[in-house]
Amino acid sequence: MDLIELGVPFSDPVADGPVIQRASERALKAGTTLRGVLEVAEQIRGRSQIPILLFSYLNPVLRFGFARLAEEAAKRGIDGCLLTDLSVEEAEDYVATMARCGLDTVFLAAPTSTDRRLQLVSRYSSGFIYLVSRTGVTGERDRLSEAARTLVERVRAITSLPLALGFGISKPEHVAEAGTLVDAVVVGSAFVRIIEQKAGTTELEESLEKFARQLSQALPRRS
């Protein structure tokens, strides 16, 4: 694994499928807050230099405050943020505030995005751009969509930023295919499902590690 997406649970995750919805519910029930997630980041940073991207819906961050988040996130070694429901049109203040603390702002690009929107997304993004492989919520699928290939080509044509592809990527075959197109692949729900199934058992760590290995071995080798 080359990067961790650390999610902040939200009560109304409209872009997420059932697996992440249930995970959010469990996390909130257990008392997870944005502050708590920042502390987790600090613990990870204590023993690893792996890049960390904070992933949240807008409202918990609005409540916390952009400036306070930028400061705290930078202090705890977080590298960047992605806010699922913050469109580029509304993002000026947020992007400037994060940039002042040296944090990257990652935005989503989708198959439905018009050319004008892709230009805006690439202008406001730093670090990388997160491409949504298909229309729909997060969750596992059998095949990688054709729309993904087209989107990658359209975004490559307008930016030199690295591209990551996510949504529906859950199997080594997906990773192998996506790995030929983009610089990074994002696997979320498939990991969260393993956690849901194995939480509290001795097999959890081993299952996650095994799955992560299967996925990374499927990646095409870089020259």
Next chain:
Amino acid sequence: MIQQSLPDERGHFGPYGGRFVPEILMAPLEQLEQAYLEARQDPEFQRELNELLRHYAGRPTPLYYARRLSQFLGGADIFFKREDLLHTGAHKINNCLGQILLARRMGKTRIIAETGAGQHGVATATVSALFGMECVVYMGLEDMRRQRLNVFRMRLLGAKVIGVDAGSRTLKDAISEAMRDWVTNVATTHYLLGSALGAHPYPMMVRDFQRVIGLEARQQILEQAGRLPDVLFACVGGGSNAIGLFHPFLEDESVQMVGVEAGGRGPELGSHAARFTCGSPGVLHGTYSYLLQDDDGQVALTHSVSAGLDYAAVGPEHAWLHDTGRVEYVAVRDEEALEAARLLARTEGLIPALESAHAVAEAIRRAPAAKGQIFLVNLSGRGDKDIDIYREHFRELDEAGDANLPTF
């Protein structure tokens, strides 16, 4: 000048409104806005909409002077705008007819909607049947339980009703699930949102389709009373019937306006849906507005006896009208709404929807001290769908009838 020209081109009402959705939905919202702005200018679209409103929905609705209720209270003269007489039983049909014409114009073949009380779901199922489109309605399981009659009405009309088992199992969760469907099926599907909330252009578009309420009421009161009303009353869940009534009066400075929220069981968070009394600005379902939330920005659970008012956020134009002081927002508790419904039934023979009963309750509270004033109350829906709840609350009627009550 003031409010009537809002929102701005990015969908803002002052600091409120806007478009806060995942990127997948941004371009579809831009297309919807474009299609709506074109349709609004198209005389043929307006002609077709007006014909449907007149011959199918039953417009114009009457403005009715409630003589017996006014005399009983001994103060203000109370008029009701009778949206309860519309086809499907509430104002929701005004917006549904507008949006289904727009959906057809955009080449969409599938309609989805959320519903709380079921009135918007029924209206959406109705127009979908009328236009031969597939229709899926999302409804919280708690709302399905308390609005059973409307669930069956939707199914009879050919709609698929999908129960949502998340959060408080009410309107908020139904909207989230409808948004997930839209994200997935956006190419073929129009999301027929039922209130003046959500991402731009919905708050503007739904308001425009509901303005007919206020436009008619303004003309009718001038004809019947010879002058403008002193106070307007409307209940506010998302706020579509209220903004529809208020908007054409915004520039009439002498006209006061009161939006009535659900005070539920009391002021504790989780027991009501009083966003203006107890909430603070935040983002939910695509728009920046007043929101009931905890200190961590998690959306709070809500309660109201009325499913249509049981929602944690409110339309962004109301947030702006609140901050500018143009509209006053108050909360009415479950008990007060139920008692108001009973009084209206006994004095005027009108059984209001529980939502509308909140507006009636506030008018009743203020009327005795307002001799010489004209009150105009939006009776946004009728109470047929709420008979089970009324029956549960007024149990003594099942046994003794109303014999022990005073006569008016």
